[in-house]
Amino acid sequence: MTTWSxxxxxxxxxxxxxxxxxxLMSMAAMSELEALVEAIATDDGISVMVLTGGVPGYxxxxxxxxxxxxxxxxxxVDGDPGSWGRTFSRLATMPQPVVAAVNGQAWGGGCELALAxxxxxxxxxxxxxxxxxxxxxxxxAGGTQRLPRVVGxxxxxxxxxxxxxxGAEEALRIALVEAVLxxxxxxxxxxxxxxxxxxxxRHAVAAAKRALVEGTDMPLADGLRLEGxxxxxxxxxxxTIELQSRFRDGIPPM
Numbered sequence: 001m002t003t004w005s006x007x008x009x010x011x012x013x014x015x016x017x018x019x020x021x022x023x024l025m026s027m028a029a030m031s032e033l034e035a036l037v038e039a040i041a042t043d044d045g046i047s048v049m050v051l052t053g054g055v056p057g058y059x060x061x062x063x064x065x066x067x068x069x070x071x072x073x074x075x076x077v078d079g080d081p082g083s084w085g086r087t088f089s090r091l092a093t094m095p096q097p098v099v100a101a102v103n104g105q106a107w108g109g110g111c112e113l114a115l116a117x118x119x120x121x122x123x124x125x126x127x128x129x130x131x132x133x134x135x136x137x138x139x140x141a142g143g144t145q146r147l148p149r150v151v152g153x154x155x156x157x158x159x160x161x162x163x164x165x166x167g168a169e170e171a172l173r174i175a176l177v178e179a180v181l182x183x184x185x186x187x188x189x190x191x192x193x194x195x196x197x198x199x200x201x202r203h204a205v206a207a208a209k210r211a212l213v214e215g216t217d218m219p220l221a222d223g224l225r226l227e228g229x230x231x232x233x234x235x236x237x238x239x240t241i242e243l244q245s246r247f248r249d250g251i252p253p254m
Contacts, residue, residue, distance in 0.1 A: 049099070050187075063141075097205065100113065120171075128165065
């Protein structure tokens with residue numbers, strides 16, 4: 001059963017997760033997302049990927065606990081459990097920036113999916129949580145690692161250890177999201193929000209994303225070397241020189 005749909009909006013790939021009634025992320029659904037992400041990563045016509053939920057009130061509620069219990073009992077499940085880690089890693093390494101458009105509940109694995117994206121925007125009704133300790137486990141798809149890198153170690157510890165939910169406005173205050181947008185016509189607002197990115201040269205956006213994502217996990221000196229190498233690669237391109245020539249002459253580059 002297909003749970004992900006893809007809608008191309010110009011150079012934006014809008015991927016929507018729809019698994020009623022609560023948008024629980026099963027292993028099979030994550031395996032499906034892995035294939036979708038890989039296809040988009042190699043599509044030169046896509047400049048930005050947006051992930052959102054297709055069930056009212058839910059982005060991704062959380063991982064499907066039925067699957068987790070089967071795994072705990074040593075029973076087989078549909079889909080590949082390893083797809084969680086591979087998909088989240090590919091969201092980081094794919095050339096396109098990925099925006100989590102969180103339009104409802106994003107708890108557990110849903111919050112971790114959002115954290116694996118390059119940026120996050122929230123609908124006014126959105127809420128985030130890492131509630132795993134409540135059911136006797138800990139975040140297992142990056143929550144204890146990516147969340148501290150986004151909001152800081154103290155705030156992350158408080159969220160993970162208490163399991164409490166964080167609303168959209170608090171998420172904005174603690175830098176868990178980059179913007180809070182209206183619930184009404186939320187996807188259209190998100191597309192407007194990403195438009196400035198889509199209007200920039202794709203090669204420069206991809207290089208900047210790589211420098212930001214990879215450099216963050218490097219010592220500063222190594223990150224600066226990566227930045228310098230990517231800068232030189234961009235500067236050596238003929239289309240870059242043409243853009244700079246137009247800019248020098250007072251003509252907007254695009």
